[in-house]
Amino acid sequence: MLDQRLVRDNPDLITRELERRGLNVDLQPLQKNAQVQRSLEEQRSTLQGESNRIGKQVGILIKSGASPSSQEIEELRREGNKIKQKVALLEEQEKELSINLQKQLLSLPNLPSPYCPDGKNESENKEIRSWGTPRKEKSLLKHWEIADALGLFDSERSVRIAQSRFVTLLNHGARLERALINFMLDLHTKKGYLEVMPPVLVNSASLTGSGQLPKFAEESFRCADDDLWLTPTAEVPVTSLHRNEIIPLEQLPLRYVAYTPCFRREAGSYGKDTRGLIRLHQFNKVELYWFVHPEESLDAHEQITSDAESILQALELPYRVIELCTGDLGFSASRTYDLEVWLPGAGAFREISSCSTCNDFQARRSSIRTKEGKSTRLIHTLNGSGLAVGRTMAALLETGQQSDGSVLLPEALVPYYGSQLIQPQ
RNA sequence: GGAGAGGUGGCCGAGUGGUCGAAGGCGCAGCACUGGAAAUGCUGUAUAGGGGCAACUCUAUCGAGGGUUCGAAUCCCUCCCUCUCCGCCA
Numbered sequence: 186m187l188d189q190r191l192v193r194d195n196p197d198l199i200t201r202e203l204e205r206r207g208l209n210v211d212l213q214p215l216q217k218n219a220q221v222q223r224s225l226e227e228q229r230s231t232l233q234g235e236s237n238r239i240g241k242q243v244g245i246l247i248k249s250g251a252s253p254s255s256q257e258i259e260e261l262r263r264e265g266n267k268i269k270q271k272v273a274l275l276e277e278q279e280k281e282l283s284i285n286l287q288k289q290l291l292s293l294p295n296l297p298s299p300y301c302p303d304g305k306n307e308s309e310n311k312e313i314r315s316w317g318t319p320r321k322e323k324s325l326l327k328h329w330e331i332a333d334a335l336g337l338f339d340s341e342r343s344v345r346i347a348q349s350r351f352v353t354l355l356n357h358g359a360r361l362e363r364a365l366i367n368f369m370l371d372l373h374t375k376k377g378y379l380e381v382m383p384p385v386l387v388n389s390a391s392l393t394g395s396g397q398l399p400k401f402a403e404e405s406f407r408c409a410d411d412d413l414w415l416t417p418t419a420e421v422p423v424t425s426l427h428r429n430e431i432i433p434l435e436q437l438p439l440r441y442v443a444y445t446p447c448f449r450r451e452a453g454s455y456g457k458d459t460r461g462l463i464r465l466h467q468f469n470k471v472e473l474y475w476f477v478h479p480e481e482s483l484d485a486h487e488q489i490t491s492d493a494e495s496i497l498q499a500l501e502l503p504y505r506v507i508e509l510c511t512g513d514l515g516f517s518a519s520r521t522y523d524l525e526v527w528l529p530g531a532g533a534f535r536e537i538s539s540c541s542t543c544n545d546f547q548a549r550r551s552s553i554r555t556k557e558g559k560s561t562r563l564i565h566t567l568n569g570s571g572l573a574v575g576r577t578m579a580a581l582l583e584t585g586q587q588s589d590g591s592v593l594l595p596e597a598l599v600p601y602y603g604s605q606l607i608q609p610q
Numbered sequence: 611g612g613a614g615a616g617g618u619g620g621c622c623g624a625g626u627g628g629u630c631g632a633a634g635g636c637g638c639a640g641c642a643c644u645g646g647a648a649a650u651g652c653u654g655u656a657u658a659g660g661g662g663c664a665a666c667u668c669u670a671u672c673g674a675g676g677g678u679u680c681g682a683a684u685c686c687c688u689c690c691c692u693c694u695c696c697g698c699c700a
Contacts, residue, residue: 240679261680464651
């Protein structure tokens with residue numbers, strides 16, 4: 186959420202910055218609303234002050250022995266009632282305005298960072314660096330072809346269980362998934378991340394706090410009878426871990442790593458990536474999340490990205506780092522690096538991690554602050570996948586595929602998977 | 611799911627209509643005492659939004675939302691949550 190004061194005092198700046206995202210937002214009505222709301226609030230609180238004084242005076246009179254039906258008190262009662270009516274009227278107008286205002290504010294995306302390169306869409310994203318040498322032989326298999334032959338997962342039967350875009354991991358596939366999760370968690374916790382396993386059903390306040398609501402309700406699965414949703418990413422519960430908190434300065438930065446399944450409706454991507462592990466309604470992800478002092482977020486962003494990269498490097502998976510341009514930024518992000526892993530079978534780079542700094546956007550929505558001297562200050566939040574597990578498996582299969590149909594895994598996985606080779610039964 | 615109890619400041623805990631943002635204690639910070647510390651004493655110690663250069667000041671907040679009243683932490687209604695016992699259950 187954007188700062189309401191900024192809306193009031195400098196709407197042009199917001200308009201200008203949102204234009205960088207390709208949005209055309211007229212903030213004049215919003216600014217007007219914010220100003221009117223403040224003036225109503227001013228009037229109301231002045232009146233309320235008068236009313237409070239009357240109430241106190243009656244109290245004093247009665248305590249000093251005046252009869253409750255004395256003329257003086259009757260007079261004060263009448264006066265109090267008059268004020269009460271005025272206050273009620275103002276309150277009604279103010280409430281309607283601020284509900285409206287809040288709704289509009291919650292629908293505006295974050296402003297792009299000054300470092301975020303301008304651009305219309307993903308075609309204008311910038312490659313920052315790359316790592317490793319992609320396999321580019323002809324006739325390499327796609328991961329689902331390799332997996333089919335090895336019996337690693339079953340998509341068709343999963344339709345029986347749920348619907349399309351679900352998989353059941355089988356045998357070595359299930360084992361590899363488990364190995365990857367442990368491998369990633371271990372690597373990150375060794376670097377000082379605190380491991381958490383949060384609820385994957387989250388309430389709407391949590392989704393609002395991290396930016397998924399109100400705008401992206403159609404992207405998440407909802408439990409019809411409760412105010413609960415299946416989390417689309419661990420970013421949601423982990424943000425809310427500290428919602429409405431003041432975190433002592435000396436505790437920052439807080440760095441969490443969370444493994445959770447993630448659930449997404451993938452509305453609007455019919456026909457895209459219908460096979461394999463790339464785009465599922467349910468997938469596993471290990472997520473990195475930082476709560477940092479506002480002045481640390483720039484460095485933290487580099488660090489969280491590099492922590493995500495370290496998994497790809499340990500798994501010997503070639504990748505490149507892309508900086509998203511303003512037009513491709515996610516709703517809550519002010520700056521984002523995507524890690525794209527090379528999929529030899531597909532012959533393409535695919536996103537496997539997205540590392541974003543949200544500055545104070547989520548912190549304001551979730552009211553997460555720290556204390557500096559006498560005043561409180563919103564902290565900054567960052568998140569990054571470290572990594573999407575299913576896509577990691579896809580990359581491992583395609584990258585390690587051998588001509589005999591087996592798959593050679595990176596050495597780092599041996600202690601976790603138990604072998605360096607996945608072989609046909 | 612059934613029965614009961616309860617939600618007050620960082621924590622404990624008083625407060626059942628009247629200058630209550632809320633006694634007291636603990637914790638924390640500063641000061642005093644000390645060679646230093648402990649103990650002791652004094653002072654301070656919530657958040658948000660307005661106004662003021664500032665000292666400061668106004669408003670709101672006692673789980674949430676409504677209501678009664680000149681006045682609500684206190685009374686009434688609805689909801690949420692927590693705890694205990696029973697049942698069920700991984």
